[in-house]
Amino acid sequence: MEKPFVYGTAVFGENFTDRVNETKRLKMNFEAGVNTVLISPRRTGKTSLVYKAKEQVSDPEVKFVSMDIYDCRDEYEFYEKFASSVLLALATKVDQVVDLAKNFLSRVIPKISISPDPTSEISLSLGIGPSTPNPEQVLNLPEVIAQKRGIRIVVCIDEFQQVGEFDNSIEVQKKARGIWQLQKNVSYCLFGSKKHMMETIFKKRSMPFYQFGDMLELDPIPAEEWVPFIISRFETRFMRISPDLAAEVCNRVALYSSYVQQFAWNVMIEAEGEVRKEDVENGYEMLIRQNASYFRQQIAGLTAYQMNYIRALAAGIHTGFTTMEVMTRYRMGTKSNIAKIEKILQEKELIVKDNGQVEFADPVFPVWFKREYCK
Ligand SMILES: Nc1ncnc2c1ncn2[C@@H]1O[C@H](COP(=O)(O)OP(=O)(O)OP(=O)(O)O)[C@@H](O)[C@H]1O
Ligand SMILES: [Mg+2]
Known part of the structure; x- marks a missing residue:
């Protein structure tokens, strides 16, 4: 049975609500090749929104490359992730990955590993390091492939603020911006949750990525959208929650996306048939307990x-x-x-x-x- 409420991972289909305007804007940016910078606090819906907008792009000439760079600790790990994501996304067959790597990158040693588990992804390692290949070539890889194939590419980079953590962060940003802004067939969607770092990268005049693209800052999903969503999700389980209590659920967590879903799920567990005020109270207490260890970690x-x-x-x-x-x-x-x-x-x-x-x-x-x- 489909889960009525989902939290902690990106949401799709019936678990996704609202964001109509943002989805439209992002979709149009993707289709028109406009760079986008998407900033919002953690767990409010960036990844879900990017998926949603991608899904709506129907132009077969637009291809997507997606990567998450949260675990890249230096520029070479970033180039490695960048190049391997581009190659894996654009190869139409597994054997093509190595050919693409050899054709478009000099001095790399591609190694592919395919795990026997059919659900897990193929991983590719290129051995990118300080001496090989040069960063410009890597950063230009999607453009070269796009030109060759007559396609347009949108590169989506999640947790982009990680770039700000590299030792030579500014230098890497200068290189990337310098190359990316000249690309005609590739656009970028750069997003991240560390607001402070994202703003330093994109909003400071002195920084290389200043005014790189359309800035999209996600507002909370409004209560008018959450209330009918919550009510309808309860209905899928033949349960009832009043509009007032549904409003209480989203307002008490200040409309914070992931919490709304987690809280609503707690309430569903507590309630039977018709939701009572005390189910909401109990669900809230549960929410605090569930998050306590994370909070403790944050203040350690x-x-x-x-x-x-x-x-x-x-x-x-x-x-x-x-x-x-x-x-x-x-x-x-x-x-x-x-x-x-x-x-x-x-x-x-x-x-x-x-x-x-x-x-x-x-x-x-x-x-x-x-x-x-x-x-
Ligand atoms: N449009 C939406 N409709 C309903 N719930 C949503 C929506 N967007 C986000 N959520 C809720 O927020 C949670 C986190 O969503 P998502 O992973 O997309 O956010 P994120 O901003 O990318 O998070 P992170 O900062 O962890 O990368 C989802 O599991 C879901 O509970
Ligand atoms: Mg995310």
């Missing part, structure tokens, strides 16, 4: 000052952290400390700062934190 190793900053935010302070009163009351050290604390908490994705206003990145975290640390 924070200094006393950083913890105090979180206490202040949890107490409802969103601005004016550098005022004497707030700094003294919450013991956060000196004024110059505040900027450092905020930088680290943003990097750890605990807080987000917009126009001087600070908020928790995660709507459930402060509820848990207050219970554990603000007694």
Whole structure:
């Protein structure tokens, strides 16, 4: 039986709701060859949206290459991932992968491994390192293949902010931007969840990827969309939830996509037939428990000052952290400390700062934190 609620992985079909405008815009960008930068907090629906938009592109001349670079630790791992993803996506048969590699990349040693398990993917290793082949050739690989075949290619790179972590990050970004922006038959969809890092890469004037493409920042799916979605998912199990309680489910987690689905699933487990208020309460408690170990991990190793900053935010302070009163009351050290604390908490994705206003990145975290640390 199809799962009524899915969380934690990309969603498709009946588990995907709304995002009509974003899907349309992304699809049009794909078809027109417009580069897109997609930013949204973790678990809010980037991967699902990109899948959805890809699915809707019907032009047979447009081919997609997708990769996730979260585990690439340096530029060579990135080039390796980039080249192997391009080759695997564009080869029409397995044997063609090696030919393509040899034709289009110099001095690589392609090795293919196909696992006996038919559901698992083929993996390709090219042995890309500092001496072979040159990065420009790798970065230009999709364009060369596209020209040769008379096709257009959209390269989708998930967790792109990882590029910002490389030792020679700026140099790599300069190379990539310099080459990618000249390509006529290839466009890019670069997305990632580390908002802070993504914004540094794409929104800072001094950075190579400044104004690289259409910036798409995902807003939360509105309650008007969530409520009928939740109600209809309960109906598939012959259960009923009132519009008020469905609204409670999405609003209590601030419309945060993955939490809405996880919470709704908890409520479904609790309820029988008709959902009662206490099922919602129990489902919420379950949600906090389910996420506690992740939250604990997130704050592990924070200094006393950083913890105090979180206490202040949890107490409802969103601005004016550098005022004497707030700094003294919450013991956060000196004024110059505040900027450092905020930088680290943003990097750890605990807080987000917009126009001087600070908020928790995660709507459930402060509820848990207050219970554990603000007694
Ligand atoms: N359009 C949608 N309709 C319904 N639920 C959604 C939608 N988009 C996302 N979700 C919910 O959010 C979860 C995470 O989605 P997805 O993996 O696409 O997000 P992401 O932003 O790519 O996450 P990550 O930051 O982990 O890469 C899904 O499992 C689902 O519960
Ligand atoms: Mg994702």
